[in-house]
Amino acid sequence: xxxxxxxxxxxxxxxxxxxxxxxxxxxxxxxxxxxxxxxxxxxxxxxxxxxxxxxxxxxxxxxxxxxxxxxxxxxxxxxxxxxxxxxxxxxxxxxxxxxxxxxxxxxxxxxxxxxxxxxxxxxxxxxxxxxxxxxxxxxxxxxxxxxxxxxxxxxxxxxxxxxxxxxxxxxxxxxxxxxxxxxxxxxxxxxxxxxxxxxxxxxxxxxxxxxxxxxxxxxxxxxxxxxxxxxxxxxxxxxxxxxxxxxxxxxxxxxxxxxxxxxxxxxxxxxxxxxxxxxxxxxxxxxxxxxxxxxxxxxxxxxxxxxxxxxxxxxxxxxxxxxxxxxxxxxxxxxxxxxxxxxxxxxxxx
Amino acid sequence: xxxxxxxxxxxxxxxxxxxxxxxxxxxxxxxxxxxxxxxxxxxxxxxxxxxxxxxxxxxxxxxxxxxxxxxxxxxxxxxxxxxxxxxxxxxxxxxxxxxxxxxxxxxxxxxxxxxxxxxxxxxxxxxxxxxxxxxxxxxxxxxxxxxxxxxxxxxxxxxxxxxxxxxxxxxxxxxxxxxxxxxxxxxxxxxxxxxxxxxxxxxxxxxxxxxxxxxxxxxxxxxxxxxxxxxxxxxxxxxxxxxxxxxxxxxxxxxxxxxxxxxxxxxxxxxxxxxxxxxxxxxxxxxxxxxxxxxxxxxxxxxxxxxxxxxxxxxxxxxxxxxxxxxxxxxxxxxxxxxxxxxxxxxxxx
Numbered sequence: 001x002x003x004x005x006x007x008x009x010x011x012x013x014x015x016x017x018x019x020x021x022x023x024x025x026x027x028x029x030x031x032x033x034x035x036x037x038x039x040x041x042x043x044x045x046x047x048x049x050x051x052x053x054x055x056x057x058x059x060x061x062x063x064x065x066x067x068x069x070x071x072x073x074x075x076x077x078x079x080x081x082x083x084x085x086x087x088x089x090x091x092x093x094x095x096x097x098x099x100x101x102x103x104x105x106x107x108x109x110x111x112x113x114x115x116x117x118x119x120x121x122x123x124x125x126x127x128x129x130x131x132x133x134x135x136x137x138x139x140x141x142x143x144x145x146x147x148x149x150x151x152x153x154x155x156x157x158x159x160x161x162x163x164x165x166x167x168x169x170x171x172x173x174x175x176x177x178x179x180x181x182x183x184x185x186x187x188x189x190x191x192x193x194x195x196x197x198x199x200x201x202x203x204x205x206x207x208x209x210x211x212x213x214x215x216x217x218x219x220x221x222x223x224x225x226x227x228x229x230x231x232x233x234x235x236x237x238x239x240x241x242x243x244x245x246x247x248x249x250x251x252x253x254x255x256x257x258x259x260x261x262x263x264x265x266x267x268x269x270x271x272x273x274x275x276x277x278x279x280x281x282x283x284x285x286x287x288x289x290x291x292x293x294x295x296x297x298x299x300x301x302x303x304x305x306x307x308x309x310x311x312x313x314x315x316x317x318x319x320x321x322x323x324x325x326x327x328x329x330x331x332x333x334x335x336x337x338x339x340x341x342x343x344x345x346x347x348x349x350x
Numbered sequence: 351x352x353x354x355x356x357x358x359x360x361x362x363x364x365x366x367x368x369x370x371x372x373x374x375x376x377x378x379x380x381x382x383x384x385x386x387x388x389x390x391x392x393x394x395x396x397x398x399x400x401x402x403x404x405x406x407x408x409x410x411x412x413x414x415x416x417x418x419x420x421x422x423x424x425x426x427x428x429x430x431x432x433x434x435x436x437x438x439x440x441x442x443x444x445x446x447x448x449x450x451x452x453x454x455x456x457x458x459x460x461x462x463x464x465x466x467x468x469x470x471x472x473x474x475x476x477x478x479x480x481x482x483x484x485x486x487x488x489x490x491x492x493x494x495x496x497x498x499x500x501x502x503x504x505x506x507x508x509x510x511x512x513x514x515x516x517x518x519x520x521x522x523x524x525x526x527x528x529x530x531x532x533x534x535x536x537x538x539x540x541x542x543x544x545x546x547x548x549x550x551x552x553x554x555x556x557x558x559x560x561x562x563x564x565x566x567x568x569x570x571x572x573x574x575x576x577x578x579x580x581x582x583x584x585x586x587x588x589x590x591x592x593x594x595x596x597x598x599x600x601x602x603x604x605x606x607x608x609x610x611x612x613x614x615x616x617x618x619x620x621x622x623x624x625x626x627x628x629x630x631x632x633x634x635x636x637x638x639x640x641x642x643x644x645x646x647x648x649x650x651x652x653x654x655x656x657x658x659x660x661x662x663x664x665x666x667x668x669x670x671x672x673x674x675x676x677x678x679x680x681x682x683x684x685x686x687x688x689x690x691x692x693x694x695x696x697x698x699x700x
Contacts, residue, residue, distance in 0.1 A: 023691030069487030137419030
């Protein structure tokens with residue numbers, strides 16, 4: 001902008017009018033919003049929430065527990081308070097409900113490990129090059145996150161399991177309410193939690209987990225640790241190329257379709273359709289925005305991740321998922337009312 | 351977290367209870383909040399807001415205007431809509447009040463250039479190493495942003511001027527309402543807007559601008575372009591070391607004190623006190639949090655920037671600024687009620 005331009009409004013300064021005018025404050029905050037990412041990351045790395053959960057309330061005692069400086073902890077905890085992840089009374093900090101459940105390492109629902117995947121350098125770089133992605137209509141980094149055997153998917157399997165656990169349990173219960181499944185295909189199983197949850201709820205179920213070989217090692221470990229390893233079978237390789245076998249009552253396609261365009265999704269769902277028994281179901285867990293594509297916020301915002309990190313992925317409204325499943329041969333597609341937080345459950349009936 | 355831990359709650363799954371339980375959704379969003387930084391950056395770089403301001407409403411026409419892909423623009427514009435920087439009706443996008451005033455390049459109040467400083471690589475790296483800064487109680491990068499002649503301060507002077515312009519005009523008017531100033535010291539003048547605004551409102555005022563030599567080149571250019579160059583004088587060098595001279599009616603200390611600890615601030619304010627005439631004033635524009643240090647949000651959050659980017663800087667509540675000014679010899683210190691958006695105005699009377 002030229003400095004000449006500045007002169008245009010300066011001479012007619014009217015303070016009361018200026019006071020009512022919009023300020024650049026929201027834009028300043030939006031540009032700086034990466035600071036919240038860094039603050040949450042630091043708080044998780046330093047185990048601030050765990051220290052507060054143990055009863056350390058002042059910056060001095062939290063700092064001692066976390067082997068950090070008092071000044072650094074005070075400023076970080078104030079920042080976390082501003083953003084609703086702690087509360088502050090006088091000079092004491094306390095956990096919020098969310099922080100106590102999900103960010104205190106002593107909680108069984110601790111999800112702090114999610115930063116290992118969500119903030120992996122390649123994903124950050126994909127977003128750093130968002131301008132280029134908008135220009136070309138897809139990731140600026142080759143295949144983005146979809147390189148075969150990309151080790152980040154091992155990080156996903158390890159880091160995102162806790163964040164997915166609750167959804168996996170709810171989905172397994174909901175699917176079981178409709179009908180028991182005995183032979184279950186878990187497509188792109190990752191940590192395996194979705195299939196493992198089905199196996200844990202139904203002792204007769206056998207799970208066939210498909211994913212890259214390096215990722216399946218994580219799934220198998222989890223299956224073993226959770227007591228279903230003897231009913232857990234591996235189908236290594238790309239979901240688009242591997243032979244799934246057949247005779248399945250249920251296929252789980254969780255957080256996978258968003259990585260591809262509709263023709264690729266249709267191709268994959270056709271493979272799944274063929275592998276299912278008559279009467280079989282495909283359960284799709286996904287970010288499902290409303291048709292306006294701008295609500296609900298978290299599901300709709302996920303499209304940007306796909307723009308930055310994949311060639312052609314997207315977050316699909318239900319009608320598009322329905323079209324994909326029907327084009328693949330499914331007879332009926334339902335959007336389940338169950339509440340999963342970030343995801344929705346779509347059930348396609350063969 | 352061990353997978354064993356997962357078993358503890360899984361067996362007593364109760365879906366209605368789970369539905370009321372907190373979800374990790376807010377934490378997922380907080381970890382991903384850097385995406386808003388990248389989205390705003392891309393939108394500014396691609397001039398999305400300018401294109402929408404020109405009447406391009408659909409992703410197809412915006413894409414054409416911005417030389418970008420339709421798919422990329424659609425996803426980016428949806429994301430900006432989710433975050434309140436555009437509105438969407440059917441498939442058409444429109445500017446919000448903030449975006450029209452501050453992000454459309456055709457607006458005289460355009461502030462998009464702020465990303466050149468706010469997202470400069472060194473500042474991003476300071477925040478990337480926040481965990482280390484919390485541990486040690488100050489920036490992980492040497493002097494952080496305060497290296498002498500750091501070229502980022504030229505970027506600040508060039509990029510942040512528009513965002514500061516309105517505040518500078520309001521402050522100049524408020525100071526003039528109390529008393530005319532003829533000889534004015536602008537400490538760490540940067541873009542020069544604070545001093546230049548005083549000079550523009552009072553044709554008798556002479557401004558003495560102190561800053562690094564490379565930064566003062568920007569200030570002088572702005573002073574020339576805004577018609578006050580003949581009353582603009584340069585005092586190059588560190589504010590802590592340069593001889594300011596004396597006989598000043600007014601000193602401007604804008605967005606500077608936050609970079610230092612209280613002893614250094616006191617030292618600087620003592621230098622300013624000596625340079626002022628009897629009856630002279632020091633006008634301090636600052637991020638001023640309430641005594642709780644967690645409100646108002648933007649001012650209070652600024653402490654984190656100082657933790658990440660400086661050795662000892664902070665955002666000081668008014669009582670601390672008052673103590674600093676009184677320790678430096680000032681007789682009375684007032685918090686002005688004028689509304690500046692991000693900053694507050696503190697006036698110290700000699």
